[in-house]
Amino acid sequence: MARIAYSLLILLLFASCREGEEINASFYDCEFNFTDSSLTNPSRAAYQSVLDNMTHRGVVGVTMSVYHPQTGLWLGASGKADLHNHVTMQPCNISRVGSTVKMFTATTVLLLAEEGKFGLDDKISDYLSGDIIDKIENADKATIRQLLQHSSGIYNYIQNPKFQTASLNDLIREWKPNDLLKYAYHQKSYFKPGEDVRYSNTGYIMLGKLIEHIEGKPFYDVFEDKIFGPLNLTKTQFAAADPVPDGIVRGYIDLYSNLQVIESTYFSGWDYYTADGGLISNPADMSVFFQALMNGQIINSASLNQMLTWKTPNEKDPDFFPIAYGLGIFKIETPQGTAYMHSGDAIGYYANMLYFPDNGVTIVYAVNSNYGDIDQFVSTREAMEGIISVKGIISVIRD
């Protein structure tokens, strides 16, 4: 009897394991419709070694673009786009790029401010009302600028342990903005508006609602009208319309910090409908966006100056570069010089984009794995230093 019960249990454990989805490799096919310097770039071997080093240490797959004004655009990839189907990552592959969307959100808000639709120092409560204002501490006092700069003091819903466990409990749930904002209701603010800076996704959900209130359509349609379309970002889209679009690489998480990963492609439902995450793109498109933004091709110079007006946190993070907060952008001081940046996490994905204003170098990389032991190879100060310190990536080397 015991033997039968034991056998049934073993059978149950194995039968309960979900197999990976069979996907034809052509699903991931993509190409660029422009020429780049990848094959002739004098630093191509060094760049590729950075990516290969990441995947040889435990990152599943990575894509990267390096733009240097003197040597042009290099695009590369390493690792796998899909482990189950053994598909190799290509530089043009798209993935989730998480919170990097905040730079798009901020850009859109600045564009609307340029159009005179509101002032950056208007209170958000002048435009939004109801529970968002009544139940989120500081929401009645915070200005649009403070939301953009993370200086509103508003509690970050992602920090709420109730949200963290709830999202893990229902991994494929698609969360709507108000579902997420509830986790910031009645939570104590970090500080009075303007007193300090502290990252808050809640503020960017509110900014997405502001865009929708002003324009009368989903904020991601405004992104399309004002940014994706004009810049011809053909590989960039927002998750809401198609949460798992054709060609998106599979995401993987190392949930237990042991470099044993499971697929998480369908787990990012709290990232689909809010302006604090949800962007899908590739490093080539993101590089085009970042360069255009910094070159004054999207917002005017006055708005760019506003965006690049910095505020430093009262408390330093000893584990990261010295950092200052702009409007939807950060400034970090690296051994290779000042860089403007924004990174982003989704479940199973991470991306980072950096722009070095002294020489116009733009680096964007995206990976399809994160959490646990993988984070140390992609998102820490050491990981970033490993990329930006590669010979030739900031300065130019010649063959």
Place this chain on the structure above:
Amino acid sequence: MNRLLLILLFTSPLLLRAQSGQIPVNISMFNEATAIPFTRLITTPIHPGIQLGTEFDYRHRTHSRFFQTVNVCYFYHNYLTQGIGINSEVGYEYRLTCGAAFTALLGAGYLHTFATAEEFTFSNGHYEQKPDRGNARLYPSFSIDAGYYLKRDNENGPKVFIRYQSWIEYPYSPGFIPVMGHINLHVGVKFFIQRKEKQ
């Protein structure tokens, strides 16, 4: 050796109880959820589980008893993990004359979890599929339950109960998420089976 001690710890009530004629059996179905204990009661989606156990009285009075349980359980958390566990709890039950009973239980156990999805292991510079050996966990728990003895005059009569079990999974993800909170909402029944006497 440690495993042997653990098994003895968990099964000692069973061995002692087996000396008497009646063996109590607790069987319950439950819904598992990752949650901060005592912040949620009913959760969705349903992550089903089953628990089977027995118990042994240390002290038995007219309206109360102090006892120890030993249980095995299995749960399936969709998209994330499935686990098989063994635990033991010390419990205190207060029984009203109407048959209603209220219980608090403090427990500790060992849980072995397995991925419910295909898992890839990093080895020799690349990922490959390997048999999932699972992850070892400790799971301290605290439970409260409300029950009803169907035969109020018979202390060995069947009892139905609803149990709210909160438990911590440790370690969870070292350096990332140290511990994970869970709740299980059980619906179960206790009944007694007669031990066969040797002729």
